[in-house]
Amino acid sequence: MPRRVLVIEDDPDIGRLVTLQLAELDCECRLMTDGVSGLAEGEAGHYDLVILDLMLPRMDGLQICRRLRALPHYTPILMLTAKSSELDRVLGLELGADDYLTKPFSMLELAARVKAVFRRADLQQATAERAQQAQQPIEAGGLRIDLQRHEALLDGRRLDLTAKEFxxxxxxARSPGRVHTRAQLLDQVWGYSHSGYEHTVNSHINRLRNKIERDPGNPDYIQTVWGVGYRFAER
Structure with missing residues (x-):
């Protein structure tokens, strides 16, 4: 879907050129020419990017940036300015601007900066979604593993697991069907990979089976792959 971009720029020529360039990037643009109306639109609408001039009538870009960063949702901000001093750049970035472009600038440079902002935003969103998914409860048969509450239930009964067993x-459970060697489990769960400690894995798996398996001698969940290691059964 097209990206929605709010451009807050009082120079009509720059505003027109920026919106034309953004249209080439398949963006839907809204152009505001003063700070007060620009802030109102930024607070009311949902945008994928705000391109914000620093020097604006009625309210300057630094004030707008500060106000937008106080909102609960995060919108990337690309700041435009005729000022080139290091202090202005640092101040804009410290207030929450994602990038800074000094006038005069080429449209090719603007396009490159916009694309870079979108790539970073997409990466941040994907990372947040993966983190959220990683915290979702895992269910396998009658077993439920609640990662946020740090508890496991079997057929609705809470299992008494130690921290390391959990x-x-x-x-x-995060990777059903994948075979893990004892050395890999030591490295990922215990944080070390000394081969002499592989018996630690065996003893923990035996205790875990006694707690989660209906028949520990014929396990349904944690299965042995002879000569290799262990895997969690696919469901």
Missing amino acids: ELLAYF
């Missing part, structure tokens, strides 16, 4: 179970 970490081991959660690590297995």
